Amino acid sequence: MNLKLFFKAAEKIDGLHESALGNSIKQLNDESLDITKTNLAIVGVTDNRGSSVNLGVNGAADQIRKKLYKLKKGHRTYRIADLGNLHNGDTYEDTMERLREVCEHLMAAKVTPIIIGGTHDLALAQYLAYESKKDLISVLSVDAKLDVEVQGDSNETFLSKLITHKPNFMFSYNHLGHQGYLVESGALTALDKLYFESLRLGELRENFQNAEPVVRMANMMAFDITAIRAADATGNANAQPFGLSGEEACQVMWYAGMNEKMSSVSIAEYNPDLDDQHFSTAGVVATMVWYFIEGYYNRKDTGQFNSDQYTKYTVSFEGTDDTMTFYKSKLSEKWWMLVNYGDKMMDRAYIPCSYEDYTTATHGDFPERWIKAQGKLI
Structure with a gap:
């Protein structure tokens, strides 16, 4: 694929400090750019036809870049490309198809797309x-709402299309940060019946670390900044008075970057037309991208559970022959649980979990996360 046919190169940002992140990002028109030797690729989207309300999202990608490039780089050797902004199609469906093709091409080359701009329905x-x-893949959405409306803009209805798409190759759909008064109760009931996992804003507030195993389960993440409270992300026509703080949004992105399975992320619904004079919301989104990048270059776990990098724990249940197997990484101290769903060695899955899941098992109860995983696998 000739990526130059799909993109308009990003505008040059002058006056960068020597230590700025932007100096470590190769541009699409850089003759030395070899996408196959890149780890991460920034993909800007300028199509705003997914919403009749948040129309200013077409300017999001360029404004985010202005903030992102000025942030300081870490000590790692980065292999990051900025492909620029995707050319819009004649129709919105054409734009969606182009984005699909680009993401497919990048992931086939082991490059993780970081999609910035546009509306949340681009996650489809x-x-x-x-x-x-x-x-089979696991999908994570971070949003104050569940976009399963029957009627409305594409960014309000796309989730139903995603979940019901045929052929079905989705193992799990999980949701973080929704607010109960913005979600139909029937939608949450439907997710529960499908053994999908969701953590509302109040549950995250009780213990934010509960988000980590949910993020670690995902292969792709779509982050709608409507999940961030308006005080921290005013540049959004759908902004809500309550939500994640900017710091918590960055924590989610750090978890996502650290997740060895995570192979694409998107951040949508930022509208610079509604931002303040300092473009503070662009700064929040840019910092979220920075945390994802840093998390990516701090990945530790190999997923080779039979190696000496992991400690194996077997939990027995009194009065039965039942056992549960857990693994703890010696490098990151993260936990996984083994779920068997057949008689063969291939009929098993290693599900990200928490220390609390392990302690629940030691007290004689099957963790809810194990029950849901069993329900999906059978």
């Missing part, structure tokens, strides 16, 4: 890019 194109992989 992001998801469809996985169809050719022939593997």
Whole structure:
């Protein structure tokens, strides 16, 4: 694929400090750019036809870049490309198809797309890019709402299309940060019946670390900044008075970057037309991208659970022959649990979990996360 046919190169940002992140990002028109030797690729989207309300999202990508490039780089050797902004199609469906093709191409080259700009429904194109992989994947959405409306703009209805798409290659859909008064109760009931996992804003407030295993389960993440409270992200026509703080949004992105399975992320719904004079919301989104990048370059776990990098724990249940197996990484101290759903060695899955899941098992109860995983696998 000739990526130059799909993109308009990003405008040059002058006056960068020597230590600025932007100096470590190769541009699309850089002759030395070899996408196959890149780890991460920034993909800007300028199409705003997914919403009749938040129309200013077409300027999001360029404004985010202005903030992102000025942030300081870490000590790692970065292999990051900025492909610029995707050319809009004649129709919105054409834009979605182009984004799908680009994401599919990048992931086939082991490059993780970081999609900035546009509306949340672009996550559907992001998801469809996985169809050719022939593997079951887990999807994570971070949003104050569940976009399963029957009528309305594309960014309000796309989630139903994603969940019901045929052929079905989604192992799990999980949701973080929704607010009960913005979500139909029937929608949450439907998710529960499908053994999907969701953590509302109040549950995150009780213990934010509960978000980490949910993020670690995902192969792709779509972050709608409507999940961030208006005080920290005013540049959004759908902004809500309550929500995640900017710091918590960055924590989610750090978790996502650290997740070895995470192979694409998107951040949508930022509208610079509604931002303050300092473009503070752009600064929040740019910092979120920075945390994802840093998390990516701090990945530790190999997923080789039979190696000496992991400690194995077997929990027995009194009065039965039942046992549960847990693994703890010696490098990151993260936990996984083994879920068997057949008689063969291949019929098993290693599910991200928390220390609390392990302690629940030691007290004689099956963790809810194990029950849901069993329900999905059978």
